[in-house]
Amino acid sequence: MSNLPTTPSSAAADLAANQAKARAPLLPRELSDDELAVFAAVSTRRDLDVGEIVFQHGEVGRCMYIIESGEIRLEFGDDLPDKLIGERTFFGELTLFIGNHARGATAIAATPATVHVVDHAAFEQLMLHEPRHLAHFMRRSFSYLVASEQQLIANQKRRNEDLLATLNSLHLTQSELAATERLVQTDELTNLCNRRGLYRFLKRVQEGPAMxxxxxxxxxxxxxxxxxxxxxxxxxGDQVLRAAGQEVLSAAAASDLPCRLGGDEFALLTYVANIEELEMRAAQIASAIRSLRFPSPNQHLRISVSIGGGMCALDQPWANWYSEADAALYDIKARGGDGWLILGSNASVNRPSASDSAACVAEQIRP
Incomplete structure (x- = not known):
């Protein structure tokens, strides 16, 4: 069968298509036919298998690469996405411009590929013999590098902002957890520590350095x-508990632990020089609570406390400390209350007449 002659209209269409193809804009890192030919003339050809490493992140290089066929994957790390580049694309050119430059990515053959390797000597040769082509190539390359750096800075800024937002969120969460933990360890009525706070204090005493x-x-x-x-x-009753709790708190130093154990029972773990100082703390609390006065119609109400205490042997558990102090407390209760007793002390109970104290309370709460 003979070929049909080409009509003028089809020839014009072919020409227009070829011209359009010729005028198709190059991608930022893509070489034109002329540029590819210029670089190929001075380069070394290298065939790559799938998975073969061209260079690694951080490696100092002196060569630029141009892909003749196949695809190369650039892995940037630091949670940045990888980039897949194909034929006519150049990469690694920054090392030729500024000398011994550490690679910013790892380059790996994603498919069987062939690349042209352009070293510094070849690049210098092109600067002498092909200055026009090289000047055009460098202008495009620099424009791309500047745009890439600007994008990288913008991405880094967004990452820093995201990181800052995450850190702020973590700090807020940490603060909320700390606040929640404080609430869990705090008595709601008196704002003193509760038993949970007491046990945490005891743990610090056991694990901390000797005082x-x-x-x-x-x-x-x-x-x-x-x-x-x-x-x-x-x-x-709640008002009385809050007032008594404040007096226990007032007798505590910064390193001490005042707490409400429950009901109408409070405790004070306090660092003292000797048993005499512990007696002074007990007397202070008893006197302060005895002097409490309340507004009308409870202006005649008088409050008193019984206090038992002792020095804590650090080689013994909390249960032993509590048992000994509790025994002293019930000794005072048996004598009518409104006083204090410290085990191991020779001091007498410092209190007014128990009958007088009871009479004051009875007068106010008489049915």
């Missing part, structure tokens, strides 16, 4: 509190 001072324990129990609560109401 120069000795540790003493005071157990503080309100006298006739059930009668106050029953006859004056829970609102007044």
């Amino acid at each position: 120069d001072s000795a540790l003493g324990l005071l157990l503080v129990d309100l006298d006739q509190f059930k009668r106050i609560n029953d006859h004056c109401g829970h609102a007044i």
Whole structure:
């Protein structure tokens, strides 16, 4: 079969298509036919198998690469996406421009590939013999590098902003957790530590370094509190508990732990120089609570406490400390309350007449 002659219109269409193809804009890192021919003339050809490494991130190089066929994957790391580049694309050119430059990515053959390797000597040769082509190539390359750096800076800025937002969120979460932990360890009514806070303090005492001072324990129990609560109401009872808790807190130093154990029982773990100082703390609390006064119609209400205490042997558990202080507390209760007793002390109980104290309370809460 003979070929049909080409009509003028089809020839014009072919020409227009070829011209359009010829005028198709190059990608930022893609070489034109002329540029590819110029570089190929001075380069070394290298065939690559799949997975073969061209260069590694951080490696100092002196060569630029141009892909003749196949594809190369650039792995940037630092959570940045990889980039897949193909035929006519050049990469690694920055080492030719500024000398011994550490590679910013790892280049790996994604498919069987052939690349042209352009070293520094070849590049110098082109600068002498092909200055026009090389000048055009360098202008495009620099424009791309500047745009890439600007994009990298923008991405890094966004990552830093995201990181800062994450850190702020973590700090907020940490603060919320710390606040929640404080709430869990705090008595809601008196704002003193509760038993959870006490146990955490005891753990720090056991695990921490030895202190120069000795540790003493005071157990503080309100006298006739059930009668106050029953006859004056829970609102007044809560007011009494808060006021008593504040006096226990006032007797504590910064390193001490005042806490509410539950109900009308408080405790003070306090660092003291000797047993005499522990007696002074007990006397301070008893006197301060005895002097509390309340607004009308409870202006005649008088509050007293019984306090038992002792020095804490650090080689013994909390249960032993509590048991000894509790024994002293109940000794005071048996004598009518409104006083203090420290085990191991020769001091007498410092309190007014128990009958006088009871009479004051009875007068206020009489049905």
